Each structure stands twice: as C-alpha cells, then as structure tokens.
Amino acid sequence: KVNPKDIFFILKEQLRYGVLCKLERYRELNEKTLDLMVNEAIRFAREVVDPLNEVGERWGVKFENGQVYCPAEFRKAFRQYGENGWIAAARDPKYGGQGFPHMMRIVVNDMMYGACQAFNMAPSLTHGAAHLIESFGTDALKEQFVPNMYSGKWAGTMCLTEPDCGSNLADITTTAFPEGDHYRIVGNKIFISWGEHDLTENIVHLVLARVDGAPSGVKGISLFVVPKIRVEADGSLGGPNDVVCGAVEEKLGLHASPTAQLHFGGSGKCIGFLCGKAGEGLAHMFQMMNAARINTGVSGMTLAGTAYRNALEYTKTRLQGRDVAGRKKGSVPIIDHPDVRRMLLWMKAMVDGMRSMIYTAAFWSDFAHEMPSGTERDHYRHLVDFFTPIIKAYCSDMGFRVCETAVQCLGGYGYCKDYPLEQYLRDAKIMSLYEGTNGIQSMDLMGRKMTIHDGAPFKAFRSEIDRFCEANRDHEAIGDKVRALAGVAERLWEMAEEFRKKMGSDPLQWASYTYPALIAFGEVAMAWRLLDMAAVAWPSSKKNGKEADFYRAKILQAGWFVDTTLPHTWATIEVCQRPGREILEMPDHAF
Ligand SMILES: Cc1cc2nc3c(=O)[nH]c(=O)nc-3n(C[C@H](O)[C@H](O)[C@H](O)COP(=O)(O)OP(=O)(O)OC[C@H]3O[C@@H](n4cnc5c(N)ncnc54)[C@H](O)[C@@H]3O)c2cc1C
Structure with a gap:
C-alpha cells in the first residue's frame, strides 16, 4: 500500500532523479525509463509480492529432517522476481544485471519490503551475497555463481553470527583449513536468514571464518563462498556440501522467513572458496552490511508506510463517537476526531520524511560511486557514510513506533488478526536488532x-x-x-x-x-x-x-x-x- 504520488514527488520534484542519467554509467537511460521501472515495481509488488504476506504468515516455516519447506506461492514468486530482473536491477549487465542506478535498488526494495518483508529478505540477501562475489571474487567464482544468483536460480545468505559472537564479530571461531585450491570449513552459525529453504536448488552462503592459524581479532577474519550443494567444474550441481540446518527459530515476527542454525563441516566435508583477500573478510563484508543497514531502514520506513495507509483507510470508514464541536449529527468517522488526526498526521510526516531521507541518501550513493574521483565525489561518500547509521537506527525505531500508532488508530481491532496491523508491528521489531x-x-x-x-x-x-x-x-x-x-x-x-x-x-x-x-x-x-x-x-x-x-x-x-x-x-x-x-x-x- 503506497501512494505513488508521494513516491514520485520525492523522486521527480524534490530530487529530480533524472539527473542521474547524466552520469557516464547511465548515459543510455533517461528519466522516462526510470519512471517506467518505478511503476513496474509498484505493479509487481502489488500483484505478486503483496499476496505473499498473508500466505506466509499463515503457513510460517515448516521444518522437517533438516529441510525447510516454504509455501508454493513463495517459490513461484521468487522465480518470477529473478526472471523479471529485480534481484540485479542495479547491477552490471556483464553478470546479468540491468544496469540501473544504485538508487533504484532502494526504490524497488521500498515497494517489495512494504508488500512482504519476510519474502523480500530472500532476494535482497541473494543480491547482497552475489554482489560480494562480483566485487571481490576471482573470475572463476564470479562466472560460477553470480549469474545464477542474479537470475534467481540460486539464492544467497550472509553468515556472520555465532552463538557467542553477535555484536562483536571479532570473536568469530568458524575456521577454514587450507586444502588445495579451496578450504575446509568447520563451525556453527546461528540466526541465518533464509539459511535453509526450498525456493531454489542451491543456496550460496557468504561465510565469515578464520583461516587456521590466523591472528585473533578482526584482522584474522576472511570471507568464503560456501554453497549448500557443490558445484562441478562444468557448472552442474554435485552432491551436498555438508552444510546442515540444525533448527529454525520460533520468533515474534517474520514468520515466513526461516532463521536457521547452520552447521558447516560437521562431517569434515564442507568446502569453501576464499572471496577477496585473506584477513580482509570483515572489510569486504561491510559492502553487504552497509547496504543491508540502509535496507533495514527502508524496511522500517516502508512497513510504517503500509501500516499508516491501512490505518488511514480504517479511520475513514469506522463510525464511532460524536463530533466534539457538533459539526455533524450522529456517529462520525473516527478521522473526524482531532486526537485520531494527530496520530495520522504524525504517521504521515514520519513516513514521508523517512522516505525522503532514505531516497536522498540513495541518490547521493550514485554520485558517490559513479562520479569521477575528486572532492565532490568524496563529499557524497562522506554523506552516505554519515547517513547509514542514522537511516538504520532512526528509521527502524521510528518505523516500529509508527506501526504501534497505526494499531492505536484501529482501537481493539488493531490488536486482532482480522487486520494486518499487529503483524506489521511484530515484523518491524527486528529492524532495531539485526544488521548491528x-x-x-x-x-x-x-x-x-x-x-x-x-x-x-x-x-x-x-x-x-x-x-x-x-x-x-x-x-x-x-x-x-x-x-x-x-x-x-x-x-x-x-x-x-x-x-x-x-x-x-x-x-x-x-x-x-x-x-x-x-x-x-x-x-x-x-x-x-x-x-x-x-x-x-x-x-x-x-x-x-x-x-x-x-x-x-x-x-x-x-x-x-x-x-x-x-x-x-x-x-x-x-x-x-x-x-x-x-x-x-x-x-x-x-x-
Ligand atoms: C530474525 C533474525 C534474523 C537474523 N539474520 C541474520 C543473518 O542473516 N545473518 C547473520 O549473520 N546474523 C543474523 N542475525 C543476527 C543479528 O545480526 C544479531 O542478533 C545482532 O547482531 C545482535 O547480536 P546478538 O543477538 O548476539 O546480541 P548481543 O550482541 O548479545 O547484544 C545484546 C544487547 O547488548 C548490546 N550490546 C552488545 N555489545 C555492546 C557494546 N559493545 N556496547 C553497547 N551495547 C552492546 C546490544 O546493543 C543489545 O542491546 C539475525 C537475528 C535475528 C533475530
């Protein structure tokens, strides 16, 4: 539930996003193409992703014998999502991307997360994981994994957290033992979103681990590509790679998103490939983490936006109480009550302001990436750096509070499952916790x-x-x-x-x-x-x-x-x- 007018006001009138097409990388594009893409994202989110929210909440995650089973609708939607190019909308066409500005990834995620947060985490993580391989992997790794991930044939994850290592990643204990052209991976990861599922035939885990004998602390951490199913030299799938899902978490929200405990190399047969430089794993992973932090702010904002629009609709039709100034006779729609209007205005301003803040940072990120080097590009880089923790934390906490206010607007009905508001509130809470x-x-x-x-x-x-x-x-x-x-x-x-x-x-x-x-x-x-x-x-x-x-x-x-x-x-x-x-x-x- 978005008002496209609000979206286009920020994009076209406030930011004039068409100027991005003057950057060398986007010379082939024009503002009309960008508009078309936004409209298409809104259509796809409404028709394909939005119906998943209810289906996923009802089905949850079925876990049997180490396997996670998702609703058939999720499998179909993930395939369509990949085939329609949404995963790699902003990536290089060389590996199957569509070459749109970086900003468009944020706009697309706004629509998709707002439609179904639990589902959209899967393609979003797949994008982030594949982008890490594209940025830091060898040519062989890129060719083997990236096109299959950008097309949605395979999915991806980020595997950082361990039982004793959450906020402080310096203490990671998962270990990589060198063996020929690859490493044997041994260790346990927890809380891995979409760490196990049946949406795709393979899952490619981007794992932080320590090469055996590496120094303690962050300097000893490296990044590895660890597929669930091994990939043969000709690109075909081989046997299982000893990545076992031990359990999935029972959670407050995001019921359709499996949060997995993963055991790597329990039988000594898990292999992984170094991605980027040894000892620079955390620095490499920051590419994905910084993007994920902005996306977490996007989630908070867009869940708030959806909750607000649901509440707005309700307040126009729910009749209750008399007009405090006697302007109308009989029961009035609750939107007439100043106290309800106060809540609506707060939510409206919060959503519009947060969306503008996020889109502005996303707009700058294109200048930060694509301008020729110099003081102007540095200025945009610094702005994006500074805004990242603000967007992550402010928009997640305020997004949650907007969802709470939306529940308040519905009275007792807001607390009940007849309306999706209580789900948005539960789903929104995670945003203040993960991604730092x-x-x-x-x-x-x-x-x-x-x-x-x-x-x-x-x-x-x-x-x-x-x-x-x-x-x-x-x-x-x-x-x-x-x-x-x-x-x-x-x-x-x-x-x-x-x-x-x-x-x-x-x-x-x-x-x-x-x-x-x-x-x-x-x-x-x-x-x-x-x-x-x-x-x-x-x-x-x-x-x-x-x-x-x-x-x-x-x-x-x-x-x-x-x-x-x-x-x-x-x-x-x-x-x-x-x-x-x-x-x-x-x-x-x-x-
Ligand atoms: C649903 C879900 C999905 C997740 N998905 C993923 C995923 O896909 N991949 C992945 O790797 N991880 C994932 N996580 C893990 C998530 O990123 C961590 O839970 C988070 O980083 C916090 O770590 P922790 O839970 O160990 O909390 P802790 O680090 O134990 O923190 C507990 C509290 O102490 C505070 N605290 C800790 N250290 C400090 C400090 N130095 N100074 C001040 N305060 C501090 C924290 O702010 C927090 O309030 C997921 C978690 C959940 C619940």
Missing part, C-alpha cells in the same frame, strides 16, 4: 563517523543542513520553521563537538548518551527533508483545487513536525550534555 543493533549504530555515528577522515562525514552532513537553512531562512512560507531548524542544528553541532572530545576523555559518559544523540541527529535530518519538500511544494500549493491540496499537505506536515518535534530535539540535546552520571553510578545489584 541500534545501540551499536549510535556508537558508530557518535564515534567513528565523527572522527574518521578528520570528521569529514560529520562536516559533510553539517554543510548540507547549514546550506539549506541559509538559502531558505527568509522563505515566505516556511522561513520561521527554517530558522527554528537552524537554531536547533547549531546546538546539535556544539553537542557533536563535545561528544567528539568526550569519546577519548570520558568514554563511559560518552557511551551513556550516544543513542539519544543519534535520535537528535535523526530528528534534525527529518526536519530538513520535510522542510525541503515543503519548499519544493510551495509554488504548486498556491494554485486552487484538490491537486494543490497534495502540495499544501507537504507544507502543513513540515510545519507541524518542526513545531512539535524540534522542541523535544532541543531537550534531547540538553539531556545528552547533562553532567549527571546516574547511569554509571547505579550499582549492578541495585538495578
């Missing part, structure tokens, strides 16, 4: 992203917001709101500088407040994107009629967000700077 918990994201933002390249990522972010405020502070419609943003942003920059110093001088106090600091950054970024949309919408909002209401709504939501959220942001910044040390002083036994 939100606590870890906040430390990345307030630590590494403040200091690497002499603080360039932070400076790039700051310069974009300062520039926007300077250009719009006297805007005839939103000037006062822009000045309010500029005031809060100024306080945020002071706080950020203080955090930078505190990280070294008082790490415990620093680590006590990185999470609220990230939220403050998220809120400032939201206000900026919403006000930017309002500025873009202003000329069209002055016309008459219903069409102009669409644009007026952008101005109303931005003004409301600034007035009702930024005062909290200001307070959060003060909280982050308070000297009190209760968090640290509370004795463990007194909690």
Whole structure:
C-alpha cells in the first residue's frame, strides 16, 4: 500500500532523479525509463509480492529432517522476481544485471519490503551475497555463481553470527583449513536468514571464518563462498556440501522467513572458496552490511508506510463517537476526531520524511560511486557514510513506533488478526536488532563517523543542513520553521563537538548518551527533508483545487513536525550534555 504520488514527488520534484542519467554509467537511460521501472515495481509488488504476506504468515516455516519447506506461492514468486530482473536491477549487465542506478535498488526494495518483508529478505540477501562475489571474487567464482544468483536460480545468505559472537564479530571461531585450491570449513552459525529453504536448488552462503592459524581479532577474519550443494567444474550441481540446518527459530515476527542454525563441516566435508583477500573478510563484508543497514531502514520506513495507509483507510470508514464541536449529527468517522488526526498526521510526516531521507541518501550513493574521483565525489561518500547509521537506527525505531500508532488508530481491532496491523508491528521489531543493533549504530555515528577522515562525514552532513537553512531562512512560507531548524542544528553541532572530545576523555559518559544523540541527529535530518519538500511544494500549493491540496499537505506536515518535534530535539540535546552520571553510578545489584 503506497501512494505513488508521494513516491514520485520525492523522486521527480524534490530530487529530480533524472539527473542521474547524466552520469557516464547511465548515459543510455533517461528519466522516462526510470519512471517506467518505478511503476513496474509498484505493479509487481502489488500483484505478486503483496499476496505473499498473508500466505506466509499463515503457513510460517515448516521444518522437517533438516529441510525447510516454504509455501508454493513463495517459490513461484521468487522465480518470477529473478526472471523479471529485480534481484540485479542495479547491477552490471556483464553478470546479468540491468544496469540501473544504485538508487533504484532502494526504490524497488521500498515497494517489495512494504508488500512482504519476510519474502523480500530472500532476494535482497541473494543480491547482497552475489554482489560480494562480483566485487571481490576471482573470475572463476564470479562466472560460477553470480549469474545464477542474479537470475534467481540460486539464492544467497550472509553468515556472520555465532552463538557467542553477535555484536562483536571479532570473536568469530568458524575456521577454514587450507586444502588445495579451496578450504575446509568447520563451525556453527546461528540466526541465518533464509539459511535453509526450498525456493531454489542451491543456496550460496557468504561465510565469515578464520583461516587456521590466523591472528585473533578482526584482522584474522576472511570471507568464503560456501554453497549448500557443490558445484562441478562444468557448472552442474554435485552432491551436498555438508552444510546442515540444525533448527529454525520460533520468533515474534517474520514468520515466513526461516532463521536457521547452520552447521558447516560437521562431517569434515564442507568446502569453501576464499572471496577477496585473506584477513580482509570483515572489510569486504561491510559492502553487504552497509547496504543491508540502509535496507533495514527502508524496511522500517516502508512497513510504517503500509501500516499508516491501512490505518488511514480504517479511520475513514469506522463510525464511532460524536463530533466534539457538533459539526455533524450522529456517529462520525473516527478521522473526524482531532486526537485520531494527530496520530495520522504524525504517521504521515514520519513516513514521508523517512522516505525522503532514505531516497536522498540513495541518490547521493550514485554520485558517490559513479562520479569521477575528486572532492565532490568524496563529499557524497562522506554523506552516505554519515547517513547509514542514522537511516538504520532512526528509521527502524521510528518505523516500529509508527506501526504501534497505526494499531492505536484501529482501537481493539488493531490488536486482532482480522487486520494486518499487529503483524506489521511484530515484523518491524527486528529492524532495531539485526544488521548491528541500534545501540551499536549510535556508537558508530557518535564515534567513528565523527572522527574518521578528520570528521569529514560529520562536516559533510553539517554543510548540507547549514546550506539549506541559509538559502531558505527568509522563505515566505516556511522561513520561521527554517530558522527554528537552524537554531536547533547549531546546538546539535556544539553537542557533536563535545561528544567528539568526550569519546577519548570520558568514554563511559560518552557511551551513556550516544543513542539519544543519534535520535537528535535523526530528528534534525527529518526536519530538513520535510522542510525541503515543503519548499519544493510551495509554488504548486498556491494554485486552487484538490491537486494543490497534495502540495499544501507537504507544507502543513513540515510545519507541524518542526513545531512539535524540534522542541523535544532541543531537550534531547540538553539531556545528552547533562553532567549527571546516574547511569554509571547505579550499582549492578541495585538495578
Ligand atoms: C530474525 C533474525 C534474523 C537474523 N539474520 C541474520 C543473518 O542473516 N545473518 C547473520 O549473520 N546474523 C543474523 N542475525 C543476527 C543479528 O545480526 C544479531 O542478533 C545482532 O547482531 C545482535 O547480536 P546478538 O543477538 O548476539 O546480541 P548481543 O550482541 O548479545 O547484544 C545484546 C544487547 O547488548 C548490546 N550490546 C552488545 N555489545 C555492546 C557494546 N559493545 N556496547 C553497547 N551495547 C552492546 C546490544 O546493543 C543489545 O542491546 C539475525 C537475528 C535475528 C533475530
């Protein structure tokens, strides 16, 4: 459930995404082709992926004798997804990609995750795993695996987590023993999404492991390609590769997505191939993890968007209560109640702002990848780096809260399975946990992203917001709101500088407040994107009629967000700077 008008407003009017076609790599494309692709993604999501949400929730995951069985509808949809080119929409045509801008992968995922989160993880992981092989593998590995994965013939996974190794990947114990042109892999991985299933004839696991004798810590970690079924030299499938699924998790949500415990080499017969340089596995894996972090934000935002639109529909038809000002007689649709409208407006602004934030970062990522090297390209790289933990953590946590608010709009029915809202709420919770918990994201933002390249990522972010405020502070419609943003942003920059110093001088106090600091950054970024949309919408909002209401709504939501959220942001910044040390002083036994 999306409103294509909102999507195209951001793409065409706010970002003018057609300019991407001026980049050398996209010379063959034009804005019309991009529009066609977005419309086709919306159609595919509605017709093919959306029906899977209910089917998957009902069927769940059937696990018998080490095998996971999925609904037949999932198998069919995965095949279509691959055949229609969605897995590799933004990849190089050399290996079966369609050569669209990187940004389009995010837009496609917005549609597909919003339609069925549990399902879309499978093609999304397949894309990420194949892209790792394409980026770092030998030519032989690329030819053997990548086209089969991009076409959806085989699926892929990312295997990082181990029983004693979640947030801290430095302690990985899975081991790779050199043997001729390959390695023998031995170890156990847990929580592997789509680690076992029957959607495809083979599953290609991208596994982090330590070459036998490698140093401890992250420097000793390498990346391996480990197929479930061995692949012969001629490309045909051989026998099983000793990758055994021991169990699948029973979970709060994502019931149709198998979360597998995988045992590699329990019988000593699992082989894997080194992908990239030995000892650089974690650095290589960061390509997939950074993309997955953005995608986790996409999931949070788009689940929120779907929940919002479901709630909106309901509030227009549910009759309950009298109009508080007596404007209508008898029972009124609940959308007439100001308190319900407050929830709707908050959800609308949150979804639109988060979508704009994510699409903007995705748009920049094309400049970061495809521009000739130089300071401008570096600027975009720094922006994407800085936005990654904000998008991951802010959009996942706020996406969950929007889903909760959508349940609230439906009253008791929201809590029941008659409507999909309770499922969205359960499904959305995982986003704050996987791909690096939100606590870890906040430390990345307030630590590494403040200091690497002499603080360039932070400076790039700051310069974009300062520039926007300077250009719009006297805007005839939103000037006062822009000045309010500029005031809060100024306080945020002071706080950020203080955090930078505190990280070294008082790490415990620093680590006590990185999470609220990230939220403050998220809120400032939201206000900026919403006000930017309002500025873009202003000329069209002055016309008459219903069409102009669409644009007026952008101005109303931005003004409301600034007035009702930024005062909290200001307070959060003060909280982050308070000297009190209760968090640290509370004795463990007194909690
Ligand atoms: C449904 C599901 C699907 C998943 N899919 C995959 C997958 O496909 N591949 C894969 O490899 N993994 C996957 N995971 C694993 C997931 O990425 C981890 O669960 C996550 O990284 C957290 O690790 P953990 O569960 O061990 O928690 P822990 O690391 O034990 O963390 C517990 C808590 O402590 C906090 N914490 C830990 N260390 C620190 C620190 N240094 N500073 C501050 N706070 C800290 C965390 O923020 C968290 O709140 C999946 C998990 C689930 C539940």
